[in-house]
Amino acid sequence: MNWGKGLILVFIAFGAMMATMVTICVKQDDIHLVTQQYYEEEIKYQEHIQKVANAAELGQEVIWFDANTKKLGLELENGAEGTLWLFRPSDARMDHKIPVKFSEKSPLELDLKDLKSGYWRVKLTWKNDGKEYFQEKKINL
Structure with a gap:
């Protein structure tokens, strides 16, 4: 076999490989980059932005953390109610x-000594006087 035949075989193999790759990519239909409910998701995100802006207008941090005592504190107005989410990015089970x-x-003070040490995000969503708020704090235990 001479180098001409070898070169032709390499080109044929390369063409077959490229045709196979294109065929596989075209047949995939489980990749969706945009959600089907794009408009509804955009409205939800805009609502989240408004909650963050409302919390910024307060001019104070409502979540505080003392690393020495491992206590988390929340200071909100009378009548406020919401949800505190202790989020562990490395393990959703926690x-x-x-x-x-x-x-x-x-x-309100919460003792976090029982939680596993590491990186946590504390997210607080609350409502007071018909206005919704969101604030987040990153802590290390």
Whole structure:
């Protein structure tokens, strides 16, 4: 066999490989880059942006964390109620959702000593006087 035949065989093999790859890519239909409910998702995201803006207008952090005592505190107005989400990015099985309701102005303190040490995100969504808010804090235990 001379180098001419070898070169032709390499081109044929390359063409067959490319045709196979294109065929496989064209037949895939389980890849969806855009959701079917794009408009509804956009409205939800806009609502989330509004909640973050509402919390920023308060001018104060409502979530605080003391690393020495491993206590998490929430300070909201009387009548506020919402959900506290302790989110562990590395393991979803450790996530906790806690409903919160404030009947007086005193801060609510949670002891986090029982949680596994590492990186956590604390997300708080609450509603007060018909207005919704969202605030997030990143902590290390």
